[in-house]
Amino acid sequence: MSPAAEPVPDKPTRREQILAAAAELFARHGFHGVGIDDIGSAVGISGPALYRHFRSKDAMLGEMLTAISEVLLDGGQTRVDSARGPHDTLGDLVRFHVDFALDNPALITVQERNLGNLTDPDRRKVRALQRRYVEIWVEVIRAAVPTTEEPTARAAAHAVFGLINSTPHSRHLDRAQMADLLTGMALTALTHAPL
Amino acid sequence: MSPAAEPVPDKPTRREQILAAAAELFARHGFHGVGIDDIGSAVGISGPALYRHFRSKDAMLGEMLTAISEVLLDGGQTRVDSARGPHDTLGDLVRFHVDFALDNPALITVQERNLGNLTDPDRRKVRALQRRYVEIWVEVIRAAVPTTEEPTARAAAHAVFGLINSTPHSRHLDRAQMADLLTGMALTALTHAPL
DNA sequence: CAGCGCGGTTAGCGACCACTAACCGTCATC
DNA sequence: GATGACGGTTAGTGGTCGCTAACCGCGCTG
Numbered sequence: 348m349s350p351a352a353e354p355v356p357d358k359p360t361r362r363e364q365i366l367a368a369a370a371e372l373f374a375r376h377g378f379h380g381v382g383i384d385d386i387g388s389a390v391g392i393s394g395p396a397l398y399r400h401f402r403s404k405d406a407m408l409g410e411m412l413t414a415i416s417e418v419l420l421d422g423g424q425t426r427v428d429s430a431r432g433p434h435d436t437l438g439d440l441v442r443f444h445v446d447f448a449l450d451n452p453a454l455i456t457v458q459e460r461n462l463g464n465l466t467d468p469d470r471r472k473v474r475a476l477q478r479r480y481v482e483i484w485v486e487v488i489r490a491a492v493p494t495t496e497e498p499t500a501r502a503a504a505h506a507v508f509g510l511i512n513s514t515p516h517s518r519h520l521d522r523a524q525m526a527d528l529l530t531g532m533a534l535t536a537l538t539h540a541p542l
Numbered sequence: 543m544s545p546a547a548e549p550v551p552d553k554p555t556r557r558e559q560i561l562a563a564a565a566e567l568f569a570r571h572g573f574h575g576v577g578i579d580d581i582g583s584a585v586g587i588s589g590p591a592l593y594r595h596f597r598s599k600d601a602m603l604g605e606m607l608t609a610i611s612e613v614l615l616d617g618g619q620t621r622v623d624s625a626r627g628p629h630d631t632l633g634d635l636v637r638f639h640v641d642f643a644l645d646n647p648a649l650i651t652v653q654e655r656n657l658g659n660l661t662d663p664d665r666r667k668v669r670a671l672q673r674r675y676v677e678i679w680v681e682v683i684r685a686a687v688p689t690t691e692e693p694t695a696r697a698a699a700h701a702v703f704g705l706i707n708s709t710p711h712s713r714h715l716d717r718a719q720m721a722d723l724l725t726g727m728a729l730t731a732l733t734h735a736p737l
Numbered sequence: 738c739a740g741c742g743c744g745g746t747t748a749g750c751g752a753c754c755a756c757t758a759a760c761c762g763t764c765a766t767c
Numbered sequence: 768g769a770t771g772a773c774g775g776t777t778a779g780t781g782g783t784c785g786c787t788a789a790c791c792g793c794g795c796t797g
Binding site: 375376377378379380459460461463464498499501502503505506507508509510511512513516517519520524525527528529531532533534535536537539540541542 | 570571572573574575655656658659693694696697698700701702703704705706707708711712714715719720722723724726727728729730731732734735736737
């Protein structure tokens, strides 16, 4: 067949394969619980070959977490930019985060658990991105529920992240049901609870 | 002053000191990210002295997590035993878990993140205890919101755990406000969302 | 006061881990 | 058809980690 003409949805590059495998392993065993050889053999190569693609193990985690944070921030900003009204925007934001969590359970887990294993510069960068993402949520929450104080909105946003990110720890429902459940609970908690 | 007559609330034993320090460290750096020497120096002794109190590093984590699971299960059972009505019982359960999470952020974090670092027998034991705790929640949820299917109730329980356990990651409010916020969000999500 | 258990100490051992060194086959290009 | 970038390989190295060994001072108790 003709080369490079198939409807292949972007064959993942080796770097991406490695990051995906590493994310799975980091999520299951923790950053320090995974060896360089474990990651290598998870993608069919062995051990030090990884250093053809990454400068260090720390760099893998750093790239992984900054990528996640950028995707979240970017997606959040997009939802806000196409705002139709405060309540719809909040709904879009919730649905976006729910979809991301359901589609990337390993990444969500790593971001939640392994922030402390980043190098200092990487952690600063990721923290900054995360802060901007939270600020988006704070503004949208306060637009939808105007009586909410800013610190309360921030705490509520974190609580909703916890609710949604709990996904990886429970697989009792199928994807669609889970999405509806989490979206409903998150929106109800944000808009009907006494904040 | 007279020796051993003050209102000291049970001076913590050495084992307890060690477990508390280890919990803090495990929460911050992950199980494999903490060395035996780190734990030792956190309680003022150094390194291998820990082996006078625990058989291994694994045993510390094991004892820590089984203790947490037993406290939760026990507290949950107590709340159910003194039930006055479905809604009150659910409220008691939520408030109990919120209090525990706010008072023991490190323990909650360790239980969430480091279950995978337990030895197989320890993990089985902890999992069994956790399952029983979740089943308490499932029954109470279904009593308070009778239209809820069992798998949905289980997923909702996990989601609420995620919401409440998000506490350690956000300290924007003082304890009382945080307790009210989390309790309100959890109860609203459970009883007013379309489960 | 001899004996001993309790809870410390330091030194060291074997395993493992992140990473480097040195080497090699496969292409694409000139 | 030589060249060199690319992405692999195996062997090895320095450092760290969990744990054991050997030793020791203190406070009970018979």
